[in-house]
Amino acid sequence: MEGIFLQDLTVGYGKPLISSLSAHMAEGEFWVVVGPNGAGKSTLIKTILGIVPPISGRILIHGKECTYSCDERRFLSYVPQMESYSHSFPATALDVVLSGLFPRLKRFERIKKEDVEKALRWMEELHLKDVADKPFSKLSGGQQRKVLIARALISDPHYIFLDEPTTGVDLRSSRKILELLDRLHKEKGFGICMVTHDLNFVWNYIDKIILLGYGGKYFIGKKEEILNEDLLSQIYGVRVKVIETEYGPVFLVGDKHL
Numbered sequence: 001m002e003g004i005f006l007q008d009l010t011v012g013y014g015k016p017l018i019s020s021l022s023a024h025m026a027e028g029e030f031w032v033v034v035g036p037n038g039a040g041k042s043t044l045i046k047t048i049l050g051i052v053p054p055i056s057g058r059i060l061i062h063g064k065e066c067t068y069s070c071d072e073r074r075f076l077s078y079v080p081q082m083e084s085y086s087h088s089f090p091a092t093a094l095d096v097v098l099s100g101l102f103p104r105l106k107r108f109e110r111i112k113k114e115d116v117e118k119a120l121r122w123m124e125e126l127h128l129k130d131v132a133d134k135p136f137s138k139l140s141g142g143q144q145r146k147v148l149i150a151r152a153l154i155s156d157p158h159y160i161f162l163d164e165p166t167t168g169v170d171l172r173s174s175r176k177i178l179e180l181l182d183r184l185h186k187e188k189g190f191g192i193c194m195v196t197h198d199l200n201f202v203w204n205y206i207d208k209i210i211l212l213g214y215g216g217k218y219f220i221g222k223k224e225e226i227l228n229e230d231l232l233s234q235i236y237g238v239r240v241k242v243i244e245t246e247y248g249p250v251f252l253v254g255d256k257h258l
């Protein structure tokens with residue numbers, strides 16, 4: 001059984017944030033998780049990744065029971081929300097990329113020459129080779145995010161979970177990050193699950209959406225079913241207008257609070 005199954009999953013910290021969520025992420029799909037601040041987006045992906053234990057329900061990865069821990073979790077990698085990174089981090093960009101291998105290394109095993117070459121290949125793919133030796137803390141926000149994406153890629157994942165990879169990134173760099181994810185998704189068959197607030201960026205790339213609201217409310221489905229004026233207005237509590245353009249739909253927030 002391929003893919004990731006969430007069965008009646010209730011997530012939160014003691015008190016449920018999301019109740020009885022069921023979903024199947026097939027291998028090679030592109031998902032986004034959207035919803036207002038504090039709805040539980042980060043918590044949901046941390047639960048799937050095994051960082052936060054679920055309150056109840058089950059998680060199956062490739063048919064294996066993974067609710068708490070399992071070997072199949074090695075197929076998943078994670079690009080955390082930016083805030084969790086220290087800005088005075090002394091490591092170089094290359095060190096940060098290589099640190100993506102640490103969970104895979106056996107005790108006393110060291111980074112090998114092939115690992116460094118692999119890291120540099122990913123950095124080249126992400127146009128980061130020139131900054132490989134620079135301190136991570138001295139890179140721009142967009143470069144730092146791309147370094148964290150390279151770090152997630154080096155462990156040969158089947159699925160990449162990204163928490164707001166375009167927040168605070170300029171328009172062109174955000175587009176580039178999306179294009180890169182799209183390329184990885186289409187050419188290499190990676191499954192992608194991305195938390196975002198940038199609805200206008202993602203439309204052309206994504207397959208499915210999880211829209212989370214407050215009070216455990218959620219909607220899951222194809223983008224056309226979920227990203228409509230009624231559901232978005234209901235979840236965000238402001239009037240949202242969807243305008244069709246040649247680039248796809250654009251989501252505008254009106255001045256009326258509901």
Ligand SMILES: Nc1ncnc2c1ncn2[C@@H]1O[C@H](COP(=O)(O)OP(=O)(O)OP(=O)(O)O)[C@@H](O)[C@H]1O
Pocket residue numbers: 013017035036037038039040041042043044
């Ligand atoms: N470690 C924790 N322990 C207890 N409560 C937490 C913890 N982490 C987050 N929370 C709370 O859980 C709720 C959901 O947080 P979460 O980070 O999942 O929201 P989010 O949807 O990702 O929000 P944002 O859009 O702001 O990133 C918030 O009310 C938050 O304060």
Ligand SMILES: [Mg+2]
Pocket residue numbers: 041042043081163195
């Ligand atoms: Mg979050």
